[in-house]
Amino acid sequence: MQFKLLLVSFVLHYSAAEYYKTKPDFVKTCYKSDPEFDDCSKEAVQQLFKALGPGLPEIGMVALDPLKIPKIRILQGEGPVNVNAALDDVIVTGFGATEVLLNQVDSKTYDFYTKVRVPKIRIEGTYDLKGKILLIPLVGRGLCWFEPTNMTIDILSDVKLYEKDEFVFFNVTGAHVKYTIGGLNLRMNNLFDGISSLEDSTNAYLNANWRPVSESLRPILSKTIEDILLGFMQQLFHNLPANYMIGDIKNSSVLKKADKKV
Ligand SMILES: *[C@@H]1O[C@H](CO)[C@@H](O)[C@H](O)[C@H]1NC(C)=O
Ligand SMILES: *[C@@H]1O[C@H](CO)[C@@H](O)[C@H](O)[C@H]1NC(C)=O
Ligand SMILES: *[C@@H]1O[C@H](CO)[C@@H](O)[C@H](O)[C@H]1NC(C)=O
Numbered sequence: 001m002q003f004k005l006l007l008v009s010f011v012l013h014y015s016a017a018e019y020y021k022t023k024p025d026f027v028k029t030c031y032k033s034d035p036e037f038d039d040c041s042k043e044a045v046q047q048l049f050k051a052l053g054p055g056l057p058e059i060g061m062v063a064l065d066p067l068k069i070p071k072i073r074i075l076q077g078e079g080p081v082n083v084n085a086a087l088d089d090v091i092v093t094g095f096g097a098t099e100v101l102l103n104q105v106d107s108k109t110y111d112f113y114t115k116v117r118v119p120k121i122r123i124e125g126t127y128d129l130k131g132k133i134l135l136i137p138l139v140g141r142g143l144c145w146f147e148p149t150n151m152t153i154d155i156l157s158d159v160k161l162y163e164k165d166e167f168v169f170f171n172v173t174g175a176h177v178k179y180t181i182g183g184l185n186l187r188m189n190n191l192f193d194g195i196s197s198l199e200d201s202t203n204a205y206l207n208a209n210w211r212p213v214s215e216s217l218r219p220i221l222s223k224t225i226e227d228i229l230l231g232f233m234q235q236l237f238h239n240l241p242a243n244y245m246i247g248d249i250k251n252s253s254v255l256k257k258a259d260k261k262v
Helices: 035-052 196-208 210-216 218-237 251-260
Strands: 005-011 067-075 081-093 099-105 111-118 122-133 138-162 169-180 183-188
Touching: 035 099, 035 218, 081 169, 138 196, 138 218, 169 196, 183 196, 183 210, 196 210, 210 218
Parallel strands: none
Antiparallel strands: 005 067, 067 081, 081 122, 099 111, 111 138, 122 138, 138 169, 138 183
16 A cells, blocks of 8 residues: 655644743652652653643643644545545544553653553544545535544654753654554535535445544544644643653763763
């Protein structure tokens, strides 16, 4: 399966803010030297998600639930999916109920590996679509919603450390996502400019074939989730010193020595 062109872009608005100069209450500090570090950090990440739900305006973090995204653009050519689509005024609900299953931090690179489960997500917005999904030509614009259930997401985050004042910060430079879903319901209103017999039968067909539909959208969805997560993590970790999360994180005096050894 080859995708000649895959391009997703979206816009989230962040405002500039001052980072936390003292440890906020929602941060649980864990120590790499603790044999129970993984359990501790799983709990710590769970608490972060809880705090991120309503948003942290003091560091410019918008709410995670509901998550508002002004625009998602999708352009993909070739293969079973060939679409040119835009989703506007997108509202995503459900991430507030994210359950953290696992969190690990690499001892050398500090890259994170996180596994989460989201019972139910609802994505609503206004779509504008022209293309093919499962070889069916689809054209339309109107309201739509998608509801994936039991989504599990594996997230590998690339991290670099940097220092500012007396703090160490995580610079999250990449996010790699793999996900599974247990089901998908969807509805696209006004398909084929509202020729209702076609609209209803096409929606019924897409729902009945949700598994191949979601498989065909996987590259687009993975990239979208990666972009959104990356934006969130960057905004969060540029404003939340890593020392608060990992009490015995390496600092430059230690890191520089390590560099010299190489
Ligand atoms: C959700 O998905 C996971 C992984 O695919 C599976 O192990 C679990 O049983 C599912 N849970 C529910 C409630 O469907
Ligand atoms: C974070 O990493 C990126 C990519 O390597 C780099 O361009 C950027 O300057 C870094 N930011 C900070 C604050 O270190
Ligand atoms: C840097 O790390 C070393 C070793 O953990 C520690 O003794 C020292 O106090 C740290 N320095 C700062 C500025 O945090």
